[in-house]
Amino acid sequence: MRFGHFDDETREYVVTTPHTPAPWINYLGSERFFSLVSHLGGGYSFYRDARMRRLTRYRYNNVPGDVGGRYFFVHDAGDVWTPTWLPVKADLDHFETRHGLGYTRITGERGGLRVEQLHFVPLGEDAEVARVTVTNTSAATKTPTLISYVEFALWNAHDDQTNYQRNLSIAEVEVEQDGPHGSAVYHRTEYRERRNHYAVHAVNARAAGFDTDRDTFIGAYNGLGEAAVPRAGVSAGSIASGWYPIGSHSLTPTLAPGQSVTYTFVLGYLENPVDAKWADAAHQVVDKRGAHALLGRFATTEQTDAAFDALRAHWTGLLSTYAVTSTDPKLDRMVNVWNQYQCMVTFNMSRSASYFETGIGRGMGFRDSNQDLLGFVHLIPERARERILDIAATQLPDGSAYHQYQPLTKRGNDDVGSGFNDDPLWLIAGVAAYLKETGDVSILDEQVPFDNDDALADTVFEHLTRSFRFTVDHRGPHGLPLIGRADWNDCLNLNCFSTEPGESFQTTENQSGGVAESLFIAAQFVLYGEQYAQIAERRGLPDVAAAARAEVEAMRVAVLEHGWDGRWFLRAYDFFGHPVGTDADTEGKIWIEPQGFAVMAGIGVDEAGTSDSGTTTPSRAAVALDSVRELLATDHGMVLQAPAYTTYRIELGEVSTYPPGYKENGGIFCHNNPWVIIGETVLGRGERAFDYYRRITPAYREDISEVHRQEPYVYAQMIAGREAARHGEAKNSWLTGTAAWNFVAVSQHLLGVRPGWDGLVVDPQIGPDVPEFTIRRVIRGATYEIAVANSGAPGSRARLVVDGVPIEGNEVPYAAPGAVVRVTAVL
Numbered sequence: 001m002r003f004g005h006f007d008d009e010t011r012e013y014v015v016t017t018p019h020t021p022a023p024w025i026n027y028l029g030s031e032r033f034f035s036l037v038s039h040l041g042g043g044y045s046f047y048r049d050a051r052m053r054r055l056t057r058y059r060y061n062n063v064p065g066d067v068g069g070r071y072f073f074v075h076d077a078g079d080v081w082t083p084t085w086l087p088v089k090a091d092l093d094h095f096e097t098r099h100g101l102g103y104t105r106i107t108g109e110r111g112g113l114r115v116e117q118l119h120f121v122p123l124g125e126d127a128e129v130a131r132v133t134v135t136n137t138s139a140a141t142k143t144p145t146l147i148s149y150v151e152f153a154l155w156n157a158h159d160d161q162t163n164y165q166r167n168l169s170i171a172e173v174e175v176e177q178d179g180p181h182g183s184a185v186y187h188r189t190e191y192r193e194r195r196n197h198y199a200v201h202a203v204n205a206r207a208a209g210f211d212t213d214r215d216t217f218i219g220a221y222n223g224l225g226e227a228a229v230p231r232a233g234v235s236a237g238s239i240a241s242g243w244y245p246i247g248s249h250s251l252t253p254t255l256a257p258g259q260s261v262t263y264t265f266v267l268g269y270l271e272n273p274v275d276a277k278w279a280d281a282a283h284q285v286v287d288k289r290g291a292h293a294l295l296g297r298f299a300t301t302e303q304t305d306a307a308f309d310a311l312r313a314h315w316t317g318l319l320s321t322y323a324v325t326s327t328d329p330k331l332d333r334m335v336n337v338w339n340q341y342q343c344m345v346t347f348n349m350s351r352s353a354s355y356f357e358t359g360i361g362r363g364m365g366f367r368d369s370n371q372d373l374l375g376f377v378h379l380i381p382e383r384a385r386e387r388i389l390d391i392a393a394t395q396l397p398d399g400s401a402y403h404q405y406q407p408l409t410k411r412g413n414d415d416v417g418s419g420f421n422d423d424p425l426w427l428i429a430g431v432a433a434y435l436k437e438t439g440d441v442s443i444l445d446e447q448v449p450f451d452n453d454d455a456l457a458d459t460v461f462e463h464l465t466r467s468f469r470f471t472v473d474h475r476g477p478h479g480l481p482l483i484g485r486a487d488w489n490d491c492l493n494l495n496c497f498s499t500e501p502g503e504s505f506q507t508t509e510n511q512s513g514g515v516a517e518s519l520f521i522a523a524q525f526v527l528y529g530e531q532y533a534q535i536a537e538r539r540g541l542p543d544v545a546a547a548a549r550a551e552v553e554a555m556r557v558a559v560l561e562h563g564w565d566g567r568w569f570l571r572a573y574d575f576f577g578h579p580v581g582t583d584a585d586t587e588g589k590i591w592i593e594p595q596g597f598a599v600m601a602g603i604g605v606d607e608a609g610t611s612d613s614g615t616t617t618p619s620r621a622a623v624a625l626d627s628v629r630e631l632l633a634t635d636h637g638m639v640l641q642a643p644a645y646t647t648y649r650i651e652l653g654e655v656s657t658y659p660p661g662y663k664e665n666g667g668i669f670c671h672n673n674p675w676v677i678i679g680e681t682v683l684g685r686g687e688r689a690f691d692y693y694r695r696i697t698p699a700y701r702e703d704i705s706e707v708h709r710q711e712p713y714v715y716a717q718m719i720a721g722r723e724a725a726r727h728g729e730a731k732n733s734w735l736t737g738t739a740a741w742n743f744v745a746v747s748q749h750l751l752g753v754r755p756g757w758d759g760l761v762v763d764p765q766i767g768p769d770v771p772e773f774t775i776r777r778v779i780r781g782a783t784y785e786i787a788v789a790n791s792g793a794p795g796s797r798a799r800l801v802v803d804g805v806p807i808e809g810n811e812v813p814y815a816a817p818g819a820v821v822r823v824t825a826v827l
């Protein structure tokens with residue numbers, strides 16, 4: 001069952017009913033000002049940091065759900081309604097939400113009046129703009145009242161939700177009904193003392209009235225759906241003093257039949273220099289010149305429309321770097337639009353603000369942000385570069401990492417734990433992806449601090465060396481990497497035996513045996529250690545490269561000797577040195593992460609042989625992935641391990657705290673499915689790889705939206721696994737490494753076009769279901785037009801013809817900027 005459809009022409013998802021299983025959201029902004037907006041207008045806005053600079057308020061865990069957003073109430077001759085359906089919930093004659101790239105357009109119609117709200121954050125602005133058009137679709141003249149509403153948060157989102165004894169006395173506003181560009185409400189709580197920023201909610205017309213006090217607007221004991229001012233149809237002119245500040249304007253157009261009126265509303269964030277905050281210091285009046293300038297840029301509908309056009313053109317440009325045309329429209333829309341879009345959002349948000357992440361708990365993750373780069377770097381390489389330098393600056397001198405840093409301060413912290421021993425190696429992954437995309441080796445010479453301390457600065461290459469050395473220097477009894485607090489799987493906590501309710505598995509390390517080892521980090525080291533060696537080689541350091549390769553080889557041998565269980569790779573050795581992820585166990589016999597990652601790293605791949613008796617023996621890589629198919633694959637994707645744990649295993653940590661089938665305990669953790677997908681392409685089994693891809697990819701799941709329940713246009717972190725009562729139900733949509741990894745899997749391995757060191761590799765492995773396709777890839781200034789004729793035969797590899805000339809191998813040498821290179825690939 002569906003609740004809408006894709007519009008591929010406009011690159012929008014069109015939600016056609018308010019009654020989706022859950023709020024289906026979108027993100028506005030991709031620079032400094034961000035908003036979340038649901039298909040019902042819910043959500044909130046912040047400037048750069050969802051915790052430290054929250055502009056508007058949203059209540060997680062609220063009943064009813066998703067109330068709190070930017071709303072426009074209509075009062076039409078006594079009939080009160082909201083075009084977003086919420087919060088009034090009056091039936092609508094027509095409802096439609098179009099989520100596009102950086103904008104959302106919501107249209108509601110009732111009783112002969114249509115309201116269209118177009119929300120976006122203009123490029124270069126620290127503001128959310130709403131272009132609101134009211135149209136009289138009836139046969140009689142109408143005089144409706146349109147009333148806007150936003151509720152201000154008191155800046156620090158955590159304090160805002162907890163510290164009422166202080167906060168309910170501090171709110172302050174200013175109102176300017178006859179401002180230079182219309183009417184404006186200014187939110188200036190704490191501006192008198194240590195803040196030099198304020199917010200504005202304005203409309204580009206002189207409003208008939210305003211409100212700034214929430215309780216006056218809503219009325220005692222009412223919900224927003226019964227709010228008093230919209231019912232009365234007349235603003236009260238309230239001035240907030242403490243309690244709950246809001247911004248609201250009312251407008252009273254007269255509309256002949258068929259006539260429309262359009263307003264631009266702006267919610268903006270402004271900063272003044274600390275020593276120039278006041279227009280009138282004695283009377284403590286905010287200097288509003290910044291706001292006036294902002295509002296002046298959106299004073300007319302033409303200006304607003306021009307900003308919207310610029311935003312759309314911006315996205316057209318971004319998405320022209322990688323585009324496929326195939327016979328499968330679901331594939332095309334995921335690759336060309338939605339997956340890349342989600343990569344941009346995860347790059348911007350990391351894991352901070354979604355409908356599952358409150359924007360209070362987590363900053364930018366070291367591990368997560370590096371992986372996000374893998375799916376983002378081709379979009380805006382300069383921002384990827386800046387991000388790499390920010391991340392590297394939080395690395396500790398011994399090569400280890402703080403697990404996260406705050407975007408506002410860019411300083412690393414221990415709040416969600418540190419000592420995750422996979423963290424350092426992800427920096428190599430991010431830098432290698434950047435180098436292959438851009439060829440910009442100058443980044444390796446950038447001086448970057450360790451631990452944000454300039455006195456400790458060294459080159460980026462030195463940072464990579466310390467990442468590499470960290471694994472080499474932290475190995476356990478089998479020569480495998482020590483796991484520390486956890487590896488990629490946050491919930492495999494082998495040095496934390498927790499019996500305290502509520503104790504964090506991520507910040508508690510109460511065992512220090514130096515024994516628990518990770519096969520995942522081992523495979524990661526083989527993959528990224530080799531990339532480190534390649535970087536060193538290209539830097540003219542053959543000895544460093546050779547020494548690194550010797551370490552990588554030793555690790556490969558250790559994995560094959562101590563990490564093979566018979567039919568798959570082990571997951572770990574625990575605190576006592578017992579294997580985890582072994583057939584000998586009753587539960588958690590096989591885990592997905594080491595299977596996919598080991599094969600991606602090439603471990604056990606080149607071993608297939610024929611015995612004397614003539615029988616063929618498959619490689620361990622093939623055996624491992626066959627076991628994955630047998631034991632982990634479901635119709636909704638591959639589960640993380642099987643069987644899921646049914647009892648609490650104190651020696652494994654958080655993983656077994658989840659009920660069977662959810663999250664890291666037997667859930668379908670979509671982030672690691674692409675590792676198996678890529679692994680299958682390494683083995684030349686494209687048909688299987690593409691089959692797995694379709695099981696988790698949202699556009700292919702759109703028809704079962706009543707089961708999947710989350711947005712059909714973006715990946716979710718998790719889909720409930722086999723043992724769960726709600727098998728197939730997704731959670732944690734949007735902010736997940738699934739976005740980047742699936743884009744890597746589909747664009748670089750299934751469709752097979754990936755940046756190499758010296759050229760663009762063309763190596764499709766997608767099986768017979770996509771017989772022919774073309775890809776346009778722009779990289780290092782040149783454009784590659786690639787036409788693929790694909791038999792899909794297992795194991796076949798493309799033969800390439802470049803500008804009419806057949807070439808050896810599958811790497812098309814990089815051409816000069818401006819060149820157009822035509823490639824045909826036949827397999």
Ligand code: GLC
Binds near residue numbers: 717
């Ligand atoms: C979440 C975390 C990520 C971790 C994964 C598995 O997605 O953001 O860092 O690797 O869970 O535990």
Ligand code: GLC
Binds near residue numbers: 416490491654663
């Ligand atoms: C990751 C995991 C989650 C775990 C959390 C702890 O996000 O996905 O299951 O609870 O880390 O911080």
